[in-house]
Amino acid sequence: MIRIEPWKRWLIWLTVAIGVVLALPNVFYGRVEQANDARLLMEREGVATPALEGDAALWPDFLPSGLVNLGLDLRGGAHLLAEVRLEDVYETRLDGLWPELRDLLREARAEVGPIRRIDEGGDALRIRIAEEAGMARAVAIARSLARPVASLTGGAARDIEVTGAGDVLTITLSEAERQAVDEQTMRQTVEIIRRRVDEVGTREPTIQRQGERRVLIQVPGLGSAEELRQLIGTTAQLTFHPVLRRTTDTDVRPGPRELFLPSADPRQEGFFYLLEATPVVTGEQLTNAQPAFDQNGEPAVSFQFNPAGARIFGDYTLENIGQLFAIVLDEEVVSAPEIISHIPGGSGIITGRFTVEETTNLAVLLRAGALPAELDFVEERTVGPELGQDSIDAGRIATVVAFAFVLVFMALAYGLFGLFANVALILNIALLFGLLSLVGATLTLPGIAGIVLTVGMAVDANVLVFERIREELKTAKGPARAIELGYEKALSAIVDANVTTFITAVILFAMGSGPVRGFAITLGFGIVTSVFTAIYVTRLLIVTWFERRRPRTIEV
């Protein structure tokens, strides 16, 4: 006799009930979203206005409020994949060693003779020493600057590698240091992009590191990827350099450790500046930046240094009164004012023919901090919200129609048993949405296709069982035995068939990205829920019906 223990029945119904309750918020998508947004805002800002409370009350807080996220292809928005130029940072890192090394080598002048830096940036620091005999000493001095690297693999790795060949001393970053630098650069980049995107205040942006050197940025609801790209693609490296010369001559060949940059100020068009390459202070030492106006009422950005930056800035201005001081933003001289007096407080103003919009943006960028390295954009996608809505509508209609077809078809083919399967199919979709909401999965357009496919395939397990019951009925063992055997014998086919499909879903998830991954999720979860509903829910329905009616014969 077919039996299902009471505790199992309760467990099955409980699982179904939980799934349905979890799926419920998706039925009232707009309402729940509004309530969730309001709650989040109140929590973050700590202020509760009547309007916000009204919004929050749209959805009672004792009910689950998890929603299936809509992917960019459905909601509309911008997607960018940026590649970080990690090599930039190696250069900066090596540059940082130079002043100290120069001083130490000069102290040892007696042995190594006069020195000259001969590299032009790049991934190695090269120094020519006059006395070749002093190379061993020079190498020893350079090695003394090496510091241990804290690496995950442990071991006593040093941050730099020093070699001397002939009269050239070469310093490169060690492999361990490069890895550490990469790691730090990536973390910093992600953090700064996040800060910049947050400043603009769009909802639920995704900012994720991908692989070795890429960052994925997705911002729903943003009109164009171009806008986003301007926001995060600007490096916003702010540096302050001593000016060596101002000129209109474009043919100046900068010496080593010198920069030759154009002026960005339209009032000084055609002017170029020859600067000392090592900055006095940098944007990293800023604590604040705000859009402001200068004494002539022109838009400007005011800034404030941190104590360390303020001290360096103060000292420098005291010692260099009368000199020009260049403010450089991303390789362009924004302005180069003359130092009129000692500036002790560590605050200042950047002017330079900005528009108000530009100063607002620049202030955002300076506050959020500079990117440690430049970004290249390797993938860029924008989907308009209208197209997304169209896709949702089309997907919804197609799903409903597909659903209706399958329900009618099953009822026609299997009668009462078909109706049981239909109930299970409806619960299956509810469970699928419950599961998707629970893990906060993202629904994409291919994901909707995955659901439709699930609707079609979900009945497969039921079909397998029903067909098997039909076969077993032919051998006339009585309906109860036929149902039992039907389930028992169909099980191995159900398991094998679904495990293989599940394997492909897992591979898709692991290898795919974006919409494809969304498809893999719905497909994978759909397999789990359809097997559950087919094996447990339909069976429970059939058994419950059978126990009440006790039919002598059944027709499947």
Added chain:
Amino acid sequence: MRLRLVPESTSFDFFSRWKLWLGIGAFLIVLAFGSFLVQGLNYGIDFQGGTTIRTESPRAVDVAEYRAALEPLGLGDVSISEVFDPAFGEERNVAMIRVQVQEGDEAISGATVAAMQDALREVRPDITFGAVESVGPKVSGELVQTAALAVVLAIGAVLVYIWLRFEWQFAVGAVIALVHDVILTIGIFSELQIRFDLAIIAALLTIVGYSLNDTVVVFDRVRENLIKYKKMPLKDVLNLSINETLSRTFMTSATTLLALISLLVLGGDVIRGFVFAMTWGVIVGTYSSIFVASAALLWLGVKRDWDTPADGPAAGTQFGADA
């Protein structure tokens, strides 16, 4: 009165001409592969890099006008195609414009896209841009590799699973059918020059999953019948098993196709290619589990020295690896 797609019990002889079926399968594979070699696939930007812009306008699309507007930009090969969908009506005229990666560009230049949009607005002030997508050459190269790897991995994983659950002949038979399905799908895409992008790879993997699902159900019954009828020739066992599962095969294919065709007609143009691939795959996959997978199994033969079955006839149990 029940709806039945196949009579209650059938005894079709599927394998009197099994060599012919395998031959047809091989012929179709060669045909599809030939089409792929001659025509090549119409790769989307996911795989080739470049930019696509989806335009929408209340007035009818004039490909020549669009082309003329973009001509002065010197973007190289520009492809413009109108998109049709029953849901569009008179007021919505959609076109897809595609340009290749601009020479020397490692990354994407926003300027190209902006220039294209400006040029189009010039001739069509009411034009809107539903979607803009750009993929750099570096990423597209990687996407191709990952996609190919995903398909190979999926087939490999499945091969191992079936080998563990059944025997190597079953695994090989199933994989021959899978390769058949995948190549035929690629063939139809190259023959009809439907855009082949990343989503199609997802569809290919789904086809792998579906076709397998079908094959495994048949194989499961073959395994059961091999034990039940120890003396019956393999050919008859296969025939019997396929006839017994025929009703299920048709039912499941029918429900899945019903769902997919709804999506194909009503699901919008954005995923039409994707759904088309799956629909095609379901048809081919159903056919191949009988005429390719099972025929291959017959060709390979199955060793049947199961005189000392340790685990009896219960279905769902695993045979020893050396059975």
